[in-house]
Amino acid sequence: MTSDVTIFGAGLFGLGVAWACASRGARVRVVDPAGPGAGASGGLVGALAPHAPENWSAAKAFQLDALCMAEGFWAEVARIGGIDPGYASCGRLQPVADDAALARNRDRAVAAAAHWRGQGAWQVIRATGAAWEPKSPTGWLVHDTLTGRVSPRAACAALVAAIRARRGEIVTEAPASDGPQVWATGWRGLERLSVETGCPMGGGEKGQALRLAPRFSARPPRFSARP
Template sequence: MATADVTVMGGGIFGLAIGWECARRGARVVLCEAERIGAGPSGGLVGALAPHVPEQWNAKKAFQFESLVMAEEFWAGVREASGRDPGYARTGRLQPLADAAAVALARGRETGAEALWRGLARWRVVEAPGDGWAPESPTGLCIEDTLTARLHPRDAGAALAAAIRMRGGVVEEGRAEPPAGVLGQRRSPGALIWATGVAGLAALSADLGRQVGSGVKGQSARLACEAQARPQIFADGLHIVPHHDGTVAVGSTAEREFDAPDTTDGQIEVLIERARALCPSLRDAPVIERWAGVRPRARSLAPMLGEWPGRAGHFIANGGFKIGFGMAPKVAEVLADLVLEGRDAIPAGFRVEDSL
């Protein structure tokens, strides 16, 4: 295997995005995935790239905002390099408003969005469309935001892997250990980035002697429905996400305790029925897939980025949980800055030590 400037362990969204960004900048990249691209939660169904509410601004919300703003250019670059469509589109999102208190709160956030989102996207209260797609709103009003986007998880992963290869990088599936000759096994230049999800959180916890994160199970479903240009819906804690391939994803659960990590159960059936009740267009749409998987959640609730304590040349990129796809462009940028240029732009709250 070729000598690498950067070796990435893990073929989920963080590992692939970092590998692509480093390759795009001219680094020699080797990416190793223990099973296959999309084997873990990054091969799920939902793909909602949705912002936090524009108030009580903090480093996490600012980082996510910057990532969502840069996403269009990032994914366009992946598409051009790979010749594959990652399914990205900034189609916005609707959220019905249940009562007068919810309307007042949403209107207050309009002002916050004008300042915090710097005119790059809108958050506003509008009349509910009443077109059979969005849920009926008790107030006749809903929140419309134009920052929310969608991405097809599996197509995005395949496109990133292809883009890395097109830039001369190596993507090897079925390899759980770094290739011989990279940092950590023999003396060699380069960086070793661990983006290994739930297994990586367990390994880091064992190495540091304390729990830095855990896995949270999620279940979701995919229905056949031609709604490619429709906005996403977020209602009653449920995401409804139209995709470019004529499907709509609905999800997801958040289960801290579970026995069967990759098995769906009655909770997904409840989710599907809720989605049908909320969205008239889905009432007769056939279910074509049910999915379950375990997502990595850091103790800090933010992505965990930076050097592995006590291991020179080793770096961590983990803890994407529900927002990994939305955070990926910015995560890739700051990790590439760190390992290729020695420039540390990781915000407060995102460092490995913040989860200790």
């Protein structure tokens, strides 16, 4: 098959670009010697959390648009490919550590009301003491309704199925192409570009996750980091 666009890298970013092209009628080829989701996209954690709403910027506005588009995006991927990506718009609870954090998050609630266009809320609420809530020293919690989650492994599988349903190719190698190309080759690709260009393009970040068997799968995820 000849392709209109060649994407190098079959992680979530590369597959997402491929799907965006394929869903608009382009013939796509995704090339990754290790196969889909072989890098960080094969991990466990898919937390889709908004930036804090104060000090509003173009980058934060861009992320807000992406979070608001996520539900429709993943629903379409699941519909076309027939595989559930594990997406949910579930919100998030965070404990409030002290009085300074309480004041800061009340200000954030005002900022969210100003900038989030009614698409979500940043609320400071009283803890109820329920067993599933994060423990809060102040008795207050932050509840944001924009945070979502996705299963990285399931999302990769869902994108692969949707791309193939649109007759896209996902291969481990391919001949050189003169057409448009997208390089989404992870931290190794960034290192290679840094060497080739003589400019630092970025690098890898270490991460780790623990898989548990939760009893409250419908509840918002709990984050222990100080807001």
